[in-house]
Amino acid sequence: MYWFYLIAFVVLGYWVLTDGNGMFGTQPEIEYSTFKEQLRSDNVERVHIQGNRIDGIFRTEQKLQLTDSDTTSYKNFITVIPSFGDERLTDLLEENDVIISAEADSDGFWWYFLVFSMPLFFLLLIGWMFYRRMQMQGRGMFNIGKSQAKLQEPGKNKTTFDDIAGMDGAKTELREIIEFLKDPSRFEEIGAKLPKGVLLMGPPGTGKTLLARAVAGEAEVPFYTITGSDFMEMFVGVGAKRVREMFKQAKEKSPAIIFIDEIDSIGRKRGAGLGGGHDEREQTLNQLLSELDGFEPSENVIVMAATNRPDILDKALLRPGRFDRQISVDLPSQNSRLEILKIHARNKSIDESVDLKKIASSTPGFSGADLENLLNEASLYAGRNKRKKIIMDDIENARDKIMMGLEREGMQIDDEEKRILAYHEAGHAIVAAALPNSDPLHKVSVIPRGKAMGITMQLPEKEKYLYNKEYLLDRMAVIMGGRAAEQLIFNTATSGAQNDLMQVAKLSRKMVVEWGMSEKFGHLAFGGDEEDVFLGRDMTRQKSYSDSTAREIDQEVQVISQEAYDRALKILKENKEAFDKLAELLIEKEEVSGEEVLSLMKDDSE
Structure with a gap:
């Protein structure tokens, strides 16, 4: 143009x-x-x-x-x-x-002046266009060594702790940082030093970045944001120079906050890679360590960082004097999920019949980002059905889509495969309803979703932080219910149990190797596997037990898996009438609620 x-x-x-x-x-x-x-x-x-x-x-x-x-x-x-x-x-x-x-x-x-000046004007226009393109790209030759950190001036950041639900422990720790930034002299008078760095650790979507923005909003100080990958460039020494530039800018505007998101991209353990210790990433890390340790108490600059892989960070980053405070930002509890849902529901048109408390209890393991996505998907369902308000069915459908995957419409399944699938899922459901230590059954479905042909959905009544042996054994029996149903009804085995068998193998091996829940080995854990963070697990794994012990572990894992299968098969035989009725109901309706399954079990026992 x-x-x-x-x-x-x-x-x-x-x-x-x-x-x-x-x-x-x-x-x-x-x-x-x-x-x-x-x-x-x-x-x-x-x-x-x-x-x-x-x-x-x-x-x-x-x-x-x-x-x-x-x-x-x-x-x-x-x-x-x-x-x-x-x-x-x-x-x-x-x-x-x-x-x-x-x-x-x-x-x-x-x-004549215009005629002769046109070539000069032409060259100047080309130069201006080239300069503007370099500015827009932000990574041109003129900006190659400049800091990529983005500055948010005080007053522009409106996020506060009121916008964050739950995380009370993290808020308490961070409020001290805010007080330091607002009035450092009060703490310096009694000999307290300003913390150099705060590391936020937790799974993705738990609100680590949101917490950092809230700290800057509460303290009303300049807020510099950057991701770890922004330091890296193809030219050697650029990352270290960008670190120096960023800290120089922050010191000029102190008190200030620097927030480095995904710090694990530059903060990995040094000397572990194939290239030795002289690559660009390690030079950048060395400069970051130097800047953190070189702070003067009067500079009032705090570095905040976020990662979901604290296990791979260099130990020098985590020592006192650098990242003094390490705050764990975990997945929200049931009460916190309720508060998060209330915050995200402010700007949504939700029907009065919607029970947010019930939604919070039925979404274990959901992060704050997952809950926001849940309500957004529900609003899309409501709009698709031309409703002006979100109802409970919309949220239920959205939750099923997130947890089980998108329904595969138009998929043709013949009658024989559908019958096998119905008995497979009925096997899971009957065993889950019969065992006392398993999670409550929510629904069972033979509607293909995501990669699964069918699903048996269980929802825990409360948060679980510890898993006892009885719960794990019941859990494995429920998983084996599908394979046991195939053997009992059709006297065969199908590929549909692949994921079930992998889950049982993983759980049983953890019980033997890591959790000391084996009858044969007793209270003994075979941990201590060390893997290189760059070369991967299989190339550098070092076992802390002999080959003969490894064979015994494999045998014990096989015994536990077989016992889970035998328990599931026994339960299905004892509840054969309810089992058959549930399978026929699934063939007819495709989806059955947990209450209906329990009703069938109750009728069978009578």
Whole structure:
């Protein structure tokens, strides 16, 4: 688009300066003597004189030989008055009744100036366009060593702790940081030092970045934000220079906060990679460590960082004097989920029948970001069904989509496969309903969602932070219910149990190797696996037990898995009538609630 305008401007300027093809149209240049001859012959109708140039029109067309091969008739002409002048020219023009017009020679200066300045203007325009493109990209040659941190001035950040639900422990720790920033002298009088850094650790979506913004909003200080990857560049030394620039800017505006998101991208353990200890990432980390340790107490600059992989961070980052405070930001509890839902529901049109408390209890393991997404998906469901308010069914559908995946519409399943699938899911559901230590059954479905052909959904009544042996054994029996159902009804095994078998193998191995829940090994854990954070697990794993012990562990894992299968098979045989009824109900309705399953079990026992 820029090139089009530029070319149009040049063409238009040339046309204006030359007046198309001249003042009087197409004009050949003739000798002055020829002009005088035509003038004496009374064949000149009008002339326009500018300086020593004459543009004119003949009364009748004249054949003029301009070149050896060009003899053409022209009515317009151009000629130039000789440098010595012609004093009688005006008299001759008047004697022959020629119409005369004239303009000063100096008036054409600006036209010539424009013509000759156009190339310079063209080059300047190209340079300006190139400079603007470099600025927009932000990573051009002019910005290669500059800090990429974005500054939020005090007052522009409106986020406070009122916008954050739960996380009371983290808020308490961070309020001390805010008080330090607001009135550092009060703490310095009693010998307290300003914390150098705060590391926020927790799973993705738990609100680590939101907490950092809230600290800046509460303290009303300049807030610099940057991600760990923004330090890295293809040029050696750029990352370290950007770290220096960022801290220099923050010190000039102290008190201030620097927030580094995803610090694990530059803060990984040094010396673990294949490239040794001289790569660009490690130079950047070394500079960051130097800046953290080089703070003066009066500078009042606090560094906050967030990561969901604290296990791979370099130990030098975590020592006192650098990241003094390490705050764990965990997944919200049930009460916290309720408060988070209330915050996200402020700007949503929700029907009065919606029970947010029930939603909070039915979403264990959801992060704050997941809960926000839940209500957003529910609003999309409501809009799709042309409702003006979100109802409970919308939220239920949104939760099922998030937890189990999108429903695969149009998928054709033949009757035999559907029957196998119904008995498989019914096997999970009957075992879950029969065992006392399993989570309450919410629903069972044979509607394909995501990668699963069917699903049995259980929802815990409360948060679980510790898992006892009885719960884990019941959990594995529920998982084995699908494979046991296939064997009992069809005397075969299908590939649909692949994920079930992997879960049981993982749980049983953890019980034996890590949690000391094996009858054979007793209260003994075989931990101590060390893996390189760059080379991966399989290449560097070091086992803390012998090969013979490994064989015994495999045997014990097999025993636990077989016992889970035998328990599931026994329960299905004992509840065969309810089992068959549930499978037929699933074939008919495709989805059955947990209450209906419990009702079938109760009728069978009577």
